[in-house]
Amino acid sequence: MSSREMPVATPTRLGWAHVCLAQLRRELALARRRGGDWLNPLLFLALVVVLFPLGISPQPARLADVAPGLLWVAALLAMLLSLDALFRTDHADGTLEQMLLAPQPLPLLCLTKVVVHWLLTGVPLALCAPWLGVLLSLPAGAAPVLIGSLLLGSATLSLIGAIGAALTVGLPRGGILLSLLILPLYIPVLIFGAGAVQTALAGGSAAPAMALLGAMLALAVAGAPFAIAGALRISVNG
Amino acid sequence: MNVVLDAHELACERDDRWLFDSLELHLRDGDIVRIEGANGSGKTSLLKLLTGQLVPDAGRIEWHGQPLARAREAFRRSLLFIGHEPGVAAALTAQENLAWSAAMAGVGVSAAAIDDALAGVGLTGFEDVAANQLSAGQRRRIALARLDLVPRPLWILDEPFTAIDRHGVAWLEQRVLSHGEQGGAVIMTTHHTFQANDRVDSLILGATA
Amino acid sequence: MWTFVHKLGSPKWCHALCARLQPGFWIAAGLLLAVGAVWSLAFSPPDYQMGDSYRIIYVHVPAAILAQSVFVGMALASAVFLIWKIKVADMAATVMAPFGAAMTFLGLFTGSLWGVPTWGTWWTWDARLTAMLIQLFLYIGVIALRGAYGRDDQGAKAVAVLTLVGVVNIPIIKYSVVWWNTLHQPATFTLTERPAMPASMWVPLLIMVLGFYSFFIALTLYRLRNEIMRRESRTRWVQALAD
Numbered sequence: 001m002s003s004r005e006m007p008v009a010t011p012t013r014l015g016w017a018h019v020c021l022a023q024l025r026r027e028l029a030l031a032r033r034r035g036g037d038w039l040n041p042l043l044f045l046a047l048v049v050v051l052f053p054l055g056i057s058p059q060p061a062r063l064a065d066v067a068p069g070l071l072w073v074a075a076l077l078a079m080l081l082s083l084d085a086l087f088r089t090d091h092a093d094g095t096l097e098q099m100l101l102a103p104q105p106l107p108l109l110c111l112t113k114v115v116v117h118w119l120l121t122g123v124p125l126a127l128c129a130p131w132l133g134v135l136l137s138l139p140a141g142a143a144p145v146l147i148g149s150l151l152l153g154s155a156t157l158s159l160i161g162a163i164g165a166a167l168t169v170g171l172p173r174g175g176i177l178l179s180l181l182i183l184p185l186y187i188p189v190l191i192f193g194a195g196a197v198q199t200a201l202a203g204g205s206a207a208p209a210m211a212l213l214g215a216m217l218a219l220a221v222a223g224a225p226f227a228i229a230g231a232l233r234i235s236v237n238g
Numbered sequence: 239m240n241v242v243l244d245a246h247e248l249a250c251e252r253d254d255r256w257l258f259d260s261l262e263l264h265l266r267d268g269d270i271v272r273i274e275g276a277n278g279s280g281k282t283s284l285l286k287l288l289t290g291q292l293v294p295d296a297g298r299i300e301w302h303g304q305p306l307a308r309a310r311e312a313f314r315r316s317l318l319f320i321g322h323e324p325g326v327a328a329a330l331t332a333q334e335n336l337a338w339s340a341a342m343a344g345v346g347v348s349a350a351a352i353d354d355a356l357a358g359v360g361l362t363g364f365e366d367v368a369a370n371q372l373s374a375g376q377r378r379r380i381a382l383a384r385l386d387l388v389p390r391p392l393w394i395l396d397e398p399f400t401a402i403d404r405h406g407v408a409w410l411e412q413r414v415l416s417h418g419e420q421g422g423a424v425i426m427t428t429h430h431t432f433q434a435n436d437r438v439d440s441l442i443l444g445a446t447a
Numbered sequence: 448m449w450t451f452v453h454k455l456g457s458p459k460w461c462h463a464l465c466a467r468l469q470p471g472f473w474i475a476a477g478l479l480l481a482v483g484a485v486w487s488l489a490f491s492p493p494d495y496q497m498g499d500s501y502r503i504i505y506v507h508v509p510a511a512i513l514a515q516s517v518f519v520g521m522a523l524a525s526a527v528f529l530i531w532k533i534k535v536a537d538m539a540a541t542v543m544a545p546f547g548a549a550m551t552f553l554g555l556f557t558g559s560l561w562g563v564p565t566w567g568t569w570w571t572w573d574a575r576l577t578a579m580l581i582q583l584f585l586y587i588g589v590i591a592l593r594g595a596y597g598r599d600d601q602g603a604k605a606v607a608v609l610t611l612v613g614v615v616n617i618p619i620i621k622y623s624v625v626w627w628n629t630l631h632q633p634a635t636f637t638l639t640e641r642p643a644m645p646a647s648m649w650v651p652l653l654i655m656v657l658g659f660y661s662f663f664i665a666l667t668l669y670r671l672r673n674e675i676m677r678r679e680s681r682t683r684w685v686q687a688l689a690d
Contacts, residue, residue, distance in 0.1 A: 012345070013344055018341065019341050019344060022337065022342070023341070023342075030327065030329055033330070089329075092323065093323050093324075094323030094324050094326070095325050097323065098319070101314060103343070104342075163612055167605045180588045180591055183584070184581050184582075184585050184613075188616070188620055191623040191624065192623060192626070195630055219619075253600055254681060
């Protein structure tokens with residue numbers, strides 16, 4: 001090691017977009033290093049779906065009846081399981097502290113993290129759900145609405161869940177507490193998500209329920225990043 | 239003047255306990271301040287106050303004469319903070335970690351600049367090694383490479399001498415002093431005694447209580 | 448006005464104020480509840496459809512109203528605590544939460560009790576009862592989060608954020624549950640959509656609601672005093688009071 005002069009090159013100042021891009025790149029690199037972790041929610045979903053015919057009955061008519069709600073509940077629980085880890089390592093290694101002190105607005109950085117979480121859990125879950133629907137005799141015609149409702153709904157779930165993850169990240173065992181805090185807030189998304197698929201199956205229009213899911217997502221995008229940022233400040237600084 | 243940081247009549251209360259009050263601190267270019275105190279005397283809380291992370295229960299902190307809350311962005315663009323946990327992700331390589339750190343600071347750097355900074359802290363050849371394969375001291379050095387990579391006038395360092403070896407300590411000591419000579423300012427919590435101790439001012443917490 | 452708010456932030460002054468207001472609210476609560484109970488049980492006429500079993504609304508409705516009001520009260524206190532860092536506001540939110548949970552439980556319990564003569568079952572997924580059940584979980588979440596942090600400043604702030612997030616969600620939850628209810632089974636019978644009540648029925652109900660409110664305020668003032676004493680136990684004025 002040698003004593004060095006201050007660097008001569010004057011560095012360029014980055015805009016918000018670049019900073020978010022750097023955050024996105026970091027999260028994706030981390031996900032790559034973790035290897036198959038992103039598959040875990042999918043496996044969980046598949047296992048839960050297998051449990052139900054065993055627990056209820058293998059009759060196609062009965063299964064098809066409950067399939068939309070079942071798939072939605074299972075996907076929601078899979079999202080929930082993945083949330084506890086969202087900020088945990090970042091909190092332990094001081095990364096969050098650096099984010100808090102960055103000149104960029106913290107809600108924007110939080111939103112970037114949540115987007116990656118959604119891309120790696122919500123989107124794969126939405127795309128896999130129709131295939132598992134086959135196991136539950138869900139008519140193929142319901143697939144587009146199922147995928148659409150899960151894509152919209154899981155984004156809201158990621159945003160709301162991140163608030164709970166941020167509130168409990170400082171606690172040694174946040175897992176169960178996190179579910180207690182977050183599940184009541186998930187209920188509206190579940191109702192409209194499963195409701196959209198059910199109305200589509202019954203021959204009605206899923207548009208109103210989908211519009212409400214979209215409205216909830218818009219509300220969550222507008223509000224949740226600030227709540228996440230506030231909760232992280234509390235968890236890191238006390 | 240690059241650094242004009244003033245704390246007047248500062249007081250801090252945590253969980254119904256007063257850690258300190260009527261604390262005065264005036265930091266200008268070239269100042270190097272060491273904060274000392276027993277465990278639980280409020281060193282980390284003071285750093286959190288000075289970085290604007292906590293709001294003081296009494297008193298005020300000003301950056302160039304403006305309240306810290308109002309001058310937040312300008313202040314953060316002048317601040318380099320290395321915390322107790324240095325913000326180095328174990329799963330990422332040294333190169334990736336520093337690229338992210340620089341971006342968080344709002345600074346665009348080339349890969350060559352990162353390699354240079356890593357060479358400066360003796361990590362040549364470790365650029366593409368994941369941090370979890372490095373020792374605690376080496377991980378700490380990745381964080382210290384920010385001192386060269388992200389040029390900022392004000393450094394706030396929480397226990398910067400932990401986990402690094404004797405060479406590293408000498409290098410860091412030199413680096414802190416030269417930062418002061420070049421017109422920067424440093425605040426740090428440490429129990430380390432500098433060789434050139436007359437250059438360093440001490441602030442002792444818990445002495446008045 | 449501002450000096451008043453500022454004074455309210457002082458635990459000592461607030462402690463004294465609670466002591467001054469408390470007796471009035473206890474008396475009001477006692478009178479209103481006594482008058483309301485006697486009137487509603489003995490003098491108001493039986494319902495033409497449900498007979499005497501409808502009288503449970505004299506407990507059910509006030510409890511349900513309180514369950515919601517208390518959460519809004521907690522949210523207001525939380526906002527005051529986060530914005531102005533007034534610790535008394537957090538203490539108030541702390542003591543309100545268990546009472547709100549108790550009222551929600553009472554609302555649920557009387558609701559399901561009322562279900563036996565009307566629906567012939569202890570539980571039915573009626574929109575109001577479902578929303579109330581979810582609200583009970585929100586209360587439990589708030590209480591559990593505070594318990595997990597213990598009594599410290601960090602936990603107080605975390606609970607305040609959760610309470611505010613919860614209060615934003617309550618109307619959304621309500622609306623979604625109503626939507627869900629109409630999707631599956633059109634509501635046949637709810638307490639709110641009743642044909643207009645005669646005055647001999649709704650006046651005692653109003654008295655009971657006011658009585659519940661007075662009881663809530665009196666109990667909150669009483670528990671707030673204790674909470675102030677406990678949290679400020681290290682200060683000189685509390686120690687002087689104890690001597």
